Amino acid sequence: MPTAQQQMEGRALRRRLCWLAYLTLAVQVLAALPAQAADPGAAASPWLTATNVQPEPPVAQSKNANRPSPRAPAARGETFARGADLGGDARRTRFIIDLSQPVPHQVFTLADPYRVIIDLPSVKFQLPQGLGASGQGLVKAFRYGLFAPGKSRIVIDTAGPVLIERAQIVDPRTGAPVRLLVDLTPTDRATFLARQRPVVQQARQPALNPPLRQDALACGRGADGRPARPVIVIDPGHGGVDNGAIGISHVVEKDIVLSVARRLRDALTATGRYQVLMTREEDVFVPLDDRVEFSQRTASCLFISIHADSAGIFTHRVRGATVYTLSETASDEEARQLADKENSSDLIAGLPLPRKSQDEVKSILTDLLQRENDVRTRFFIGDLTEGLRKTIALTPQPHREARFRVLQQVHAPAVLVELGFLTNRTDETLLKSADWQARAAGALAAAIDTYFSKSKQQARHPFYQAGR
Numbered sequence: 001m002p003t004a005q006q007q008m009e010g011r012a013l014r015r016r017l018c019w020l021a022y023l024t025l026a027v028q029v030l031a032a033l034p035a036q037a038a039d040p041g042a043a044a045s046p047w048l049t050a051t052n053v054q055p056e057p058p059v060a061q062s063k064n065a066n067r068p069s070p071r072a073p074a075a076r077g078e079t080f081a082r083g084a085d086l087g088g089d090a091r092r093t094r095f096i097i098d099l100s101q102p103v104p105h106q107v108f109t110l111a112d113p114y115r116v117i118i119d120l121p122s123v124k125f126q127l128p129q130g131l132g133a134s135g136q137g138l139v140k141a142f143r144y145g146l147f148a149p150g151k152s153r154i155v156i157d158t159a160g161p162v163l164i165e166r167a168q169i170v171d172p173r174t175g176a177p178v179r180l181l182v183d184l185t186p187t188d189r190a191t192f193l194a195r196q197r198p199v200v201q202q203a204r205q206p207a208l209n210p211p212l213r214q215d216a217l218a219c220g221r222g223a224d225g226r227p228a229r230p231v232i233v234i235d236p237g238h239g240g241v242d243n244g245a246i247g248i249s250h251v252v253e254k255d256i257v258l259s260v261a262r263r264l265r266d267a268l269t270a271t272g273r274y275q276v277l278m279t280r281e282e283d284v285f286v287p288l289d290d291r292v293e294f295s296q297r298t299a300s301c302l303f304i305s306i307h308a309d310s311a312g313i314f315t316h317r318v319r320g321a322t323v324y325t326l327s328e329t330a331s332d333e334e335a336r337q338l339a340d341k342e343n344s345s346d347l348i349a350g351l352p353l354p355r356k357s358q359d360e361v362k363s364i365l366t367d368l369l370q371r372e373n374d375v376r377t378r379f380f381i382g383d384l385t386e387g388l389r390k391t392i393a394l395t396p397q398p399h400r401e402a403r404f405r406v407l408q409q410v411h412a413p414a415v416l417v418e419l420g421f422l423t424n425r426t427d428e429t430l431l432k433s434a435d436w437q438a439r440a441a442g443a444l445a446a447a448i449d450t451y452f453s454k455s456k457q458q459a460r461h462p463f464y465q466a467g468r
């Protein structure tokens, strides 16, 4: 029989063992809780619109449940995004992006159209092609890309006014990706506008390379006023967060036009007769007005913007290239709609408002210089359409006019070439092929060369007036 003393000691030992078991269980439960429940990043961003940060609600029916998980460590200094997803429904929609390391972020909204913007430092997006083309819940679509050197942006198009209920980086559990969550809930327009914070657009690093010539005088003159090789500015459309048109196979316009533009630059440079500059040389967004300014400040003799078109589902048979020039009145309804689409690049990339007013556009079009430039442009259009016709398919009406913002310049002929339709199977196959791209670039270069050789004969540029 145990003594009273032994019984007391036994009870004390059992109590201590019980406490130990409770403590072990509590530690296991805490360790098993989702990392988000600790709410580690509630104060991570000064841009949080939300005040009622809540524990993570269940995300219903993820559309892309098997997205890849970025477990590989990021290269030093570089951040990768290897997964993005949407969850929830029209009452609460969650946008998720998986990052290789925590980064500072700004999340804010823009109206007309309703958008949620996520600004991040430079991120390498390694996401599946076509991701973001369709939406879920309150999100219609989303896109991502380089917005300016060193700065990436995600633009989320929403179906209506929304509130950012939560926007934060969630700390990873061991081995899991760092996750940026943005939770959106519906609201009315008045509340949306009242909650909007003034967007301080940080000064953009110039995306353009090489540096601009501030004191350029005119086509065919160098900064010192002496004759110089004519500057040709090639403008690959879209870039970065602005994909442009999307093809049947999810190929994006921004990639195709950059590839053709590089080939055209190489072909022109190889002649040794031109100084060739590009408004972008990589996959980065460049605002439309910056492209125009670049052309003006480099005193270009020719500005050629390169694009690829898309048509509606009922017009998928439409194919071929078209050359567009500037006009206050569009030559036809399709040209007007195309100009609207191309002019929306800044909105797509999440810039607030165009910097040029309609009055400014009108004054450009009635400028005396424009009349002189119109003559030069007509010469060039003739050479261009004839040159292209020999090599690539053209639309039945290969020269059209509309009010393209990127063509609003009077110092040099400015044209916008739509190389073909990414919504047409034949055109898309050709546009993607290296062989076709090389032929198209060769045809463009030959047409440009024809125009300048005629200019030389007629001594239209100072460079040629000097007897070169």
Ligand code: ZN
Pocket (backbone or CB within 6 Å): 237, 238, 244, 245, 253, 307, 308, 309, 342
């Ligand atoms: Zn375009």
